[in-house]
Amino acid sequence: DPVLRDLLFFRGLLRRAACLRGCGPAAPSRYRLGEELDREFLKRSPYNSLQGGSYHSHWLSKLMRCHLGAGCPSPSHGDHWDFELLPSFLCIPLQSEFRLGVRFYTEEQPSAAILHLEKALQEYFVADTECRALCEGPYDYEGYNYLEYNADLFQAITDHYMQVLSCKQGCVTELALQPGREKPLEDFLPSHFNYLQFAYYNNGNYEKAIECAKTYLLFFPNDEVMNQNLAYYTAVLGENLAGPIQPREEIQRYHQRSLMEKELLFFSYDVFGIPFVDPDTWTPKEVIPKRLREKQKVERETAARISEEIGNLMKEIETLVEEKAKESADMSKFIREGGPLVYKGASVTMNSKTLNGSQRVVVDGVLSAEECQELQRLTNAAASAGDGYRGKTSPHTPSETFYGVTVLKALKVSQEGKVPLQSAYLYYNVTEKLRHMMESYFRLEVPLHFSYSHLVCRTAIEEKQEGRSDNSHEVHVDNCILNAEALVCVKEPPAYTFRDYSAILYLNGDFEGGAFYFTELDAKTETAEVQPQCGRAVGFSSGSENPHGVKAVTKGQRCAIALWFTLDPRHSER
DSSP, X not given: OHHHXXXXXXXXXXXXXXXXXXXTTSGGGSSOOOHHHHHHHHTTHHHHHHHHHHHHTTOXXXXXXXXXXXXXXXXXXXXXXXXXXXXXXXXXXXXXXHHHHHHHHHTTOHHHHHHHHHHHHHHHHHHHHHHHHXXXXXXXXXXXXXXXXXXXXXXXXXXXXXXXXXXXXXXXXXXXXXXXXXXXXXXXXXXXXXHHHHHHHHTTOHHHHHHHHHHHHHHOTTOHHHHHHHHHHHHHHOHHHHTTOOOOHHHHHHHHHHHHHHHHHHHHHHHHOOOOOOOOSOOOGGGSOHHHHHHHHHHHHHHHHHHHHHHHHHHHHHHHHHHHHHHHHHHHHHHHOOOOOOSTTOEEEEOTTTTTSSSEEEEEOSSOHHHHHHHHHHHHHHOEETTTTXXXXXXXXXXXXXXXXXXXXXXXXXXXXXXXXXXXXXXXXHHHHHHHHHHHHTTOSSOOEEEEEEEEEEEEOGGGOTTOOOOSEEEEOSSSEEETTTTXXXXXXXXXXXXXXXXXXXXXXXXXXXXXEEEOTTSOSEEEEEOOOTTOEEEEEOSTTOOEEEOOEEESEEEEEEEEEESOGGGOOO
16 A cells, blocks of 8 residues: 555654654754855865964974874874874874775785775775765755745655765765865775785785675676686685675675665656766666666767867867967077177078078088098098997998998097097097087077087998989988877987987088988978088087988998087086
8 A cells, every 4th residue: 555655654754853853952963063164174274274373372283283184194204293193083094094005005015905904994984874974964955045945745855865865975975085185086995995805815815805806896897807806816716615705795785775876866867857976987877767878978979079179179279379389489599590600711501591490500611621631531541330320331221331430439540540630630629610600600508518429421332223212311300209100209218319409511522412401290391402512511400390311322422520419418428
């Protein structure tokens, strides 16, 4: 009989209300906090006031206590502060035990981790019970005036009960909040069992490891890693012993109760339009009514589409801003560069504007014809095959051989009498000359340091020139890894990320091919070309703004001094 069923239900309800009313006047319930005061304590405002007052009263221990009211004290600080003085309400025991358990877990101390994580679970359900009890207060009319609220018996019961259930579900978030952090820990309760199953395994307790793994799988039954762990523990312990082990009863009851509450809340959302935001990630989709799932799917798709449109619009705006910023930056670079070359006889023949880029320059007259010839003779006498390329004689192309010599090696060879000392000094002095030119022309506020100096000649191998389509040196960037397809340059090792400026000083032009050229980031679109000749230097910044390469040397020998500079003295070669 429905009427009799209703009477029995309300009889139980009335008796419970009478019981609660009897508890009302008792000491614990005498003083009821308002919502505004609750919010102030959640923000920990009283502790800020106490901190200030303690400071002015010179109560150091009280000051320390209130200062730490914003967060749980760390056990590692125990040598400095007496944490026995701390009021217990400043730090939730649940969070304190959990943090200790995780710390011992990461330090591979499974016994200590188990002790604190199990204690955290006990504290969790104490805190959960208290939190849920606080939800059973008066009905909060929220947005509308209680005088205008007009609901029949069952609608009023529904409104109030759904508000209570929603509050109780919110305890999941409340308990997962850590002092000092804005966002709660995700999947806080299940994470206890994730830690525990592995801690018990490391402690050799397979029964408990299986129990915790099965408990975790209540929440995430399809978790691949946990299922693999469970299978392993079962195999070690044996199916006959592992099979009867069940998830923890308390968690089974919690899980079942939570699902029933969610079903009611989602039903209320679907039928009455009372909003509910699920705090858990583990809720099965079957709990949500089909119509509501479809509605949420449409809302997500609409939100995604709007988000995509906004994203595209923002990208367009960013592109416009970047283009304007690039124009401004390029202009400032043009204005900034162009300082004096310091040395007589040297002159700028091409600058960034004529080279269609930024931080680029071509200087002629750096060396005389006699100096070029002397340095070429030095190369042929002192250079060795593959020097500077880990012994590889053809490091960039099989159609050319490379011979090189560093400044240090040239000086050593000259001291041994194999080459004239003046030739080695010329090599050294001309690199210093070019360094000063680069500093001055680009108006650098800090000095350049040599990262690497290399006099290298590349010679075309006659029998390997027919049908050749490769470069002498493919397009690259000096301080980052160029991904031409993605139009990005990643500044990370093995790239020489500390290099800031580069320069090449040519010793001759009596060969075929071998032109130096700049490109866009796609490594295909050529922006400028420089033909080598005696005494000509090309200088540029080493970043992604200056991808460059060397075209194939098809006949003869091309010699040049390659220099890389850094603004960081820690990477200086000298």
